[in-house]
Structure formats: C-alpha cells, structure tokens
Amino acid sequence: MSLLEFDEVDKYFGETHVLKDVDLDVEEGEVCVIIGPSGSGKSTLLRCANRLEEIQDGEIRLEGQSISAADADINRLRQRIGMVFQSFNLFPHKTARENVTLAPTKVKGLKKGDAERRADELLDRVGLGAQSNSYPNQLSGGQQQRVAIARALAMDPHVMLFDEVTSALDPELVGEVLDVMHDLAEEGMTMLVVTHEMGFAREVGDRIVLMADGKVVEDSPPEVFFENPKTDRGKQFLSKLL
Amino acid sequence: MAESYSEGRTGDGEYQEQFLNDTTLRRLGAAVAGLFTLGVGGFIAAIIFTQVDFELLVEIIHPQFVNAFLRVLGIVLVGSLLSVTAGVFVGLGRVSNTKFTNTVATAYVEFFRGTPLLFQLLVIYVGIPAFWPPGQFPISNWAIPTAIIGLTLNHAAYVGEAVRGGIDAVPEGQMEAARSLGMSYVQGMREVVLPQAWRNALAAIGNDQVILVKDTSLLTVIAIPELISAFRNVNSTTFDPWTPIILVAIAYLMITIPLGKIVNHLEARADWGGDRR
Numbered sequence: 388m389s390l391l392e393f394d395e396v397d398k399y400f401g402e403t404h405v406l407k408d409v410d411l412d413v414e415e416g417e418v419c420v421i422i423g424p425s426g427s428g429k430s431t432l433l434r435c436a437n438r439l440e441e442i443q444d445g446e447i448r449l450e451g452q453s454i455s456a457a458d459a460d461i462n463r464l465r466q467r468i469g470m471v472f473q474s475f476n477l478f479p480h481k482t483a484r485e486n487v488t489l490a491p492t493k494v495k496g497l498k499k500g501d502a503e504r505r506a507d508e509l510l511d512r513v514g515l516g517a518q519s520n521s522y523p524n525q526l527s528g529g530q531q532q533r534v535a536i537a538r539a540l541a542m543d544p545h546v547m548l549f550d551e552v553t554s555a556l557d558p559e560l561v562g563e564v565l566d567v568m569h570d571l572a573e574e575g576m577t578m579l580v581v582t583h584e585m586g587f588a589r590e591v592g593d594r595i596v597l598m599a600d601g602k603v604v605e606d607s608p609p610e611v612f613f614e615n616p617k618t619d620r621g622k623q624f625l626s627k628l629l
Numbered sequence: 630m631a632e633s634y635s636e637g638r639t640g641d642g643e644y645q646e647q648f649l650n651d652t653t654l655r656r657l658g659a660a661v662a663g664l665f666t667l668g669v670g671g672f673i674a675a676i677i678f679t680q681v682d683f684e685l686l687v688e689i690i691h692p693q694f695v696n697a698f699l700r701v702l703g704i705v706l707v708g709s710l711l712s713v714t715a716g717v718f719v720g721l722g723r724v725s726n727t728k729f730t731n732t733v734a735t736a737y738v739e740f741f742r743g744t745p746l747l748f749q750l751l752v753i754y755v756g757i758p759a760f761w762p763p764g765q766f767p768i769s770n771w772a773i774p775t776a777i778i779g780l781t782l783n784h785a786a787y788v789g790e791a792v793r794g795g796i797d798a799v800p801e802g803q804m805e806a807a808r809s810l811g812m813s814y815v816q817g818m819r820e821v822v823l824p825q826a827w828r829n830a831l832a833a834i835g836n837d838q839v840i841l842v843k844d845t846s847l848l849t850v851i852a853i854p855e856l857i858s859a860f861r862n863v864n865s866t867t868f869d870p871w872t873p874i875i876l877v878a879i880a881y882l883m884i885t886i887p888l889g890k891i892v893n894h895l896e897a898r899a900d901w902g903g904d905r906r
C-alpha cells in the first residue's frame with residue numbers, strides 16, 4: 388500500500404475531461420514532482436487529492452482510506468494532507484502566528500499555549516521566528532509563502548501538496564521558499580509538488596511525473612527524465628525547456 | 630525615469646492647462662465651501678435669532694422631546710442589534726449552495742427590499758391582530774413590537790445584501806485554505822470568511838443603519854410618539870414651526886453622528902497590519 392494512491396481517476400469540468408484515467412502511487416517519504424504544459428491538469432490532480440474538487444470516476448486513497456468516497460470523513464482526512472497554494476491564501480486578518488495556530492486549536496482542540504509554542508517552532512524552522520506577530524500584508528511574498536508552509540505543517544500532515552508555490556514570487560524570493568521545501572524533503576516528508584522549477588525538480592525530486600492532456604505520460608526518476616526521457620512526450624517537453 | 634516621462638509629455642515644460650489646473654481647482658473648492666458655510670451659517674443664525682422661541686423650547690424639551698428621543702433610541706438599539714444579526718444569516722443564506730436555502734433568502738430580500746417599509750409596518754400593525762376576533766388580540770401595546778419587527782425584517786434584507794457582497798469579495802482561496810486545513814464549512818465561515826466579509830460590508834451596513842434611524846420617522850403612522858409626532862404636536866398647538874424643527878434635527882443627529890463614529894472605529898479596528906489593499 389502506498390501512502391497516496393490515485394486509482395483510475397477521471398475528472399470532468401462539465402463536458403471537459405480534465406483527468407483521464409490517472410493512476411499514480413506516491414510512496415511514503417517520496418518527493419513526486421509533477422510537470423507538464425499549462426492546462427494539462429496538474430492543479431486539478433492536486434486539488435482532487437484533498438477533495439477541493441470532486442472526481443467522477445475511480446478512487447483516491449490516503450493510507451488505504453478513500454478520500455473520494457461519498458461517506459469519507461473529509462475534514463479528518465484533510466488534517467493528514469497539507470496544501471500550499473500558488474497565491475499563499477494566508478488569512479489577512481490574522482498574524483503569522485495566528486495563521487499557524489488557527490487550525491490546530493479549532494480542529495484538533497490544542498490548547499492555545501501549546502499551539503503557540505508549536506507555531507513559534509515552525510515559524511523558526513521556516514526562518515520567520517522574528518515575524519510571528521506580523522500580519523500577512525506586512526510580509527514579502529516569500530515570507531508569506533513560508534508562513535503558509537508552516538501553517539500546513541502545524542497539522543502534522545503525512546503528505547504535503549505544493550501547487551506552483553513559487554510562481555507568484557519575484558525571482559529573488561523563489562530561493563528561500565525552495566530551500567524550505569528542500570529541507571522538508573530531507574526530513575522525509577512525503578511531497579507531491581507541481582512546479583516549473585526544473586533545477587528543484589531534478590535535485591529534490593525522487594520521481595518526475597509528466598502530465599499532458601489530463602494523462603500521466605511519463606513517470607521516471609529525474610536522472611532518466613532529464614538525461615534520456617523514455618517517451619516522445621518527455622523528449623518534446625524537455626526540448627521546449629531549452 | 631519620472632523626469633524623462635514628464636519631459637516627454639510636456640516638451641519644453643511650458644505647457645500649462647489654462648483654466649482648471651490643480652491650484653485653481655483647490656481655490657475654487659475652498660471658495661464654494663466658504664460660500665456654503667456662510668449661507669448655511671447665516672440661515673441657521675437667522676432661524677435661531679428670529680424664529681426660535683426659547684421659552685417654548687425649554688417647555689417642550691422635557692418631557693416631550695426627551696421621551697420621544699429615548700423611545701427612538703431604544704427602538705434603534707434593539708432594531709439595529711436584531712437586524713444586523715438577522716442580516717448575517719440572510720447573507721449566509723444568499724451565498725448558500727443549497728438551492729432551497731438560497732431561493733428562500735433571495736425571495737426574502739426581494740420582498741422586503743421591494744415593498745415600502747411603511748406598507749410592511751401596516752401589514753404587521755393591522756394585519757396580524759386581524760387573525761384574532763375583534764378585541765381579542767392579546768398584546769395591548771402592539772405598536773412598539775410592530776416597530777421592532779418591521780425595522781428588523783426590513784433592514785435585515787439590506788444588511789443581508791451588504792453581507793453577501795462582503796462574502797463575495799473574500800477570495801475563494803480563503804475558504805479553500807481553511808478547508809484544506811481540516812476546518813469545516815462552518816468553522817471556515819466563522820473564523821476566516823466572515824471576519825473579512827464583515828470588514829468589507831461595514832460601510833454598507835453602517836449606511837443602512839443610519840437609514841434605519843431615519844426610518845423611525847415612519848413610526849408616526851402607527852401612533853408611536855416619536856420625534857416627528859412630537860414636532861406635529863407642538864406645531865399644531867403653538868403654530869411655531871422652527872422651535873420643534875430644531876429639536877428634531879438635533880435629536881436625529883445625536884443618534885446618527887455617533888453611529889457614524891462607531892462605524893469608523895470598527896473599520897479602523899479591522900485594519901490588520903495597515904495599508905488596506
């Protein structure tokens with residue numbers, strides 16, 4: 388049993404068939420990088436993994452439990468799936484620390500003091516120990532995204548989903564966010580990462596999954612994918628990068 | 630950059646708009662404001678010195694106007710509290726994905742915004758007691774409950790629309806972030822969306838509550854001794870218009886001006902790190 392399993396998943400937006408029979412197993416501790424052209428369904432795949440989108444056929448399982456079943460206890464399952472968004476989506480009316488403590492106190496019933504201690508630890512870990520009382524609009528994009536990562540980590544997720552988390556950042560701020568993700572991967576976090584940062588994909592990824600037209604068209608280790616892709620679609624994609 | 634830009638636009642820098650440049654606009658504005666102040670100030674002074682009967686003023690302030698004022702204030706406080714509370718739920722109904730809830734909330738708003746408050750007051754005031762045999766209606770002073778129910782139902786519709794607008798202006802990613810952390814819809818609404826929606830809606834809600842204050846003038850038709858009826862009482866017995874008019878104006882402003890201050894204060898408090906947007 389893999390940690391996160393997509394089993395013949397089909398997703399439609401109205402008539403548009405966006406995910407076509409997608410099979411993908413993510414193992415514990417693995418960093419699975421998803422790449423592919425715009426509109427190929429990468430974000431949709433990630434959003435289905437914590438049921439921000441419903442699927443129409445197939446099944447998605449976390450540690451053997453169905454996420455997609457009609458009777459799934461989704462609020463409980465989502466606690467084990469951290470998600471970081473391209474646009475940060477921090478809560479603007481809460482300080483960095485309050486952003487991090489909100490879910491642990493409201494959802495897990497953690498005591499305020501315990502949650503705050505843990506939040507400060509996490510903010511320290513993403514290099515923002517000094518900013519815990521700042522509001523999101525007082526932080527740079529890179530800082531905001533690191534708070535968002537700390538916020539997701541505060542629920543002790545078993546897997547983290549990252550959807551183009553550096554795409555909205557000024558180039559000079561990309562590195563600090565990728566560094567945090569790099570550390571996280573090294574600590575053994577299971578990660579599903581949609582990104583255009585090929586350097587990161589190559590260095591940190593254990594697997595490169597190429598999507599096109601709603602399908603997984605290649606699934607290779609980075610050294611294979613970037614040196615000698617197995618498929619024509621892979622070769623085509625790489626040639627466009629250069 | 631800035632320099633080359635302005636150079637490019639103005640050539641040798643000699644071009645000036647002939648009539649309405651920034652300075653003339655500023656002076657014009659000050660002149661109009663000055664004239665306005667003079668005119669209004671003069672008018673008010675003329676009223677006070679030639680029209681207001683101070684003996685009568687003292688006589689009617691207490692108890693008549695003080696009582697009317699306190700009665701209006703009480704109705705406003707209760708009506709505000711209830712209409713804002715109910716309005717939040719109307720707004721939640723308006724953004725509900727459940728078709729039935731949504732339809733009911735929409736119909737509610739259409740009806741209470743689409744018919745006059747005066748009509749709604751009459752429906753409650755004479756319509757409801759008609760369900761009992763004549764003389765059997767158990768509530769003796771039905772006018773005050775009518776006022777509170779009518780103002781609440783009517784203004785909950787407006788507050789509801791303000792709240793709906795406030796919720797719509799919160800990016801969808803906010804609820805998604807809350808849900809992805811394992812929070813329920815209710816928790817996401819309460820902790821994340823509504824505090825932001827509230828700030829977005831505050832100005833509109835404040836506006837509506839000022840209108841609620843002024844709407845109490847309609848209560849004169851259901852025989853509540855409020856400020857307009859106090860005016861009419863005095864005027865019909867003394868034939869003096871300006872003495873009671875001045876009191877009516879002061880009384881309304883004593884409620885609406887602090888109300889505006891409260892709204893400003895609430896807006897300033899919801900600033901969250903400054904530099905709103």
Ligand SMILES: Nc1ncnc2c1ncn2[C@@H]1O[C@H](COP(=O)(O)OP(=O)(O)OP(=O)(O)O)[C@@H](O)[C@H]1O
Nearest residue numbers: 400403405423424425426427428429430431432551
């Ligand atoms: N809410 C939606 N309603 C309708 N169609 C949608 C919706 N979201 C995505 N789509 C469509 O689904 C397809 C896949 O979109 P998705 O956002 O998953 O692509 P992506 O691979 O993440 O692209 P990008 O690299 O641009 O982020 C696209 O054709 C898109 O137009």
Ligand SMILES: [Mg+2]
Nearest residue numbers: 429430431551
């Ligand atoms: Mg995307």
